[in-house]
Amino acid sequence: MSRIRKALIWMNLALAVLVIAAGACRIRVNHLVNAESMNIKKTSGIKEVALTFDDGPSPECTKDLLEGLKERNVKATFFVIGEKAEAYPDLIKKIQDDGHIIGNHSYTHVNLGILSKKDACEQIRKTNDVIYQITGEYPQFLRSPFGSTQKNLDCQMNMIEVLWDVDPRDWEVQNKEKVVNKVMTDVKDGDIILLHDGYDSSMLAAFEIIDRLQAQGYEFVTVDKLIFELP
Ligand SMILES: [Zn+2]
Numbered sequence: 001m002s003r004i005r006k007a008l009i010w011m012n013l014a015l016a017v018l019v020i021a022a023g024a025c026r027i028r029v030n031h032l033v034n035a036e037s038m039n040i041k042k043t044s045g046i047k048e049v050a051l052t053f054d055d056g057p058s059p060e061c062t063k064d065l066l067e068g069l070k071e072r073n074v075k076a077t078f079f080v081i082g083e084k085a086e087a088y089p090d091l092i093k094k095i096q097d098d099g100h101i102i103g104n105h106s107y108t109h110v111n112l113g114i115l116s117k118k119d120a121c122e123q124i125r126k127t128n129d130v131i132y133q134i135t136g137e138y139p140q141f142l143r144s145p146f147g148s149t150q151k152n153l154d155c156q157m158n159m160i161e162v163l164w165d166v167d168p169r170d171w172e173v174q175n176k177e178k179v180v181n182k183v184m185t186d187v188k189d190g191d192i193i194l195l196h197d198g199y200d201s202s203m204l205a206a207f208e209i210i211d212r213l214q215a216q217g218y219e220f221v222t223v224d225k226l227i228f229e230l231p
Contacts, residue, residue, distance in 0.1 A: 037076065047189045047218045050226055051076040051206060052164060053172075053197040054105055054143060057084055057091035064204045066098055072210050074220040076100050077162075079143040082107030082127030089134045096135045101222040103141035103162065104128055113148035121155035128157065141223060153227060162223050164194035170202040179205035184212060 031039055056062050057080055069076055078095050080102060085092050095102055104127045106112060112120040124142060132138050142159045149161060168182035179202060195202045195207070210220060 011173055027164050047216070048221050048225045048226060049187060049190070049213065049218055050192045050221055051195065051210070052079060052103075052143070052162070052192055052223065053077070053202075054079045054196050055084075055109065056080055056197040057088045057095065058198040059088055059091070061197050061200060061203050062088075062091045063094070065206065066094055066100075068203065068207045069100070069200050069210075070098060072207070072214070075222050076220065077103055077141070077223045078142070079103040079105035079162075080127075080131070081105050081132045082123070084133065085127070087129045092131065092134045096137075101141065101224055102131055102135065102137075102139055102160070103143055103223075104131065105137045105143050106145050107146045111146055111148045112144045112153070113146075113150050117150070117153060120150065120153055121157075124155055124157060124159070137216075160227065162192065165191040166193045168193075168195070168205075170199060170205060171196045174199055174201045174207065176201045176205045180208045180212075183209050186209070187213065189218075190226065192226070 006078065051074065053065070053076060056078060075098075078100055080092065080095075082104070104124055106123040106129065107130075109125045110123060112123060115123070128138050133167065140159060142161045143163070144161065147163055166183055166186045168179040168186075170179045173179060179195070183205070187209075195206055197203065213220075
């Protein structure tokens with residue numbers, strides 16, 4: 001086990017202890033997570049992957065996507081944009097009601113890495129507030145647009161940053177077959193798959209990926225299940 005992996009386990013354990021100890025207090029967490037930190041925590045032997053959908057909610061696609069996920073009994077994680085959440089609160093509520101996880105993807109989809117610390121925190125805080133007003137829950141997870149964040153960003157918010165392992169660049173190719181093939185080639189146990197819920201091709205690709213991976217014995221879980229599954 002690499003030193004980085006060991007460090008990540010201890011960071012997760014320390015986080016769990018801090019969250020319990022902190023109670024209502026807000027603590028700083030600046031923690032990047034991907035599959036490298038997850039595989040070692042898996043104990044079940046069951047192959048697991050997490051589907052994540054960024055940049056929504058989308059008035060064109062999210063409803064149909066939710067329908068297809070429900071039919072397949074799959075829970076996913078949606079990293080939503082604050083201003084879109086504000087515009088389509090019913091979709092956010094439906095994502096929550098269907099049992100998916102809602103994460104923060106900034107308020108206007110900006111590169112947090114090049115903003116002032118104050119403005120970057122404002123993007124995150126504003127989105128958290130919008131999601132809270134709709135769902136009654138603050139999101140625990142953050143995915144910075146473009147995976148771009150900045151060192152030592154201390155927004156005094158208790159959040160975990162989640163990256164990804166498999167990226168078929170679905171927003172760029174907008175082709176179901178290409179997206180499916182890329183994911184099926186690259187995916188392995190414990191991976192986080194990055195898709196976007198604003199494209200029909202991505203939605204149809206997601207359904208085919210689910211059907212094919214389920215046939216191979218994979219289970220689809222939300223990112224929290226992978227991150228907090230301790231040995
Ligand atoms: Zn994005």
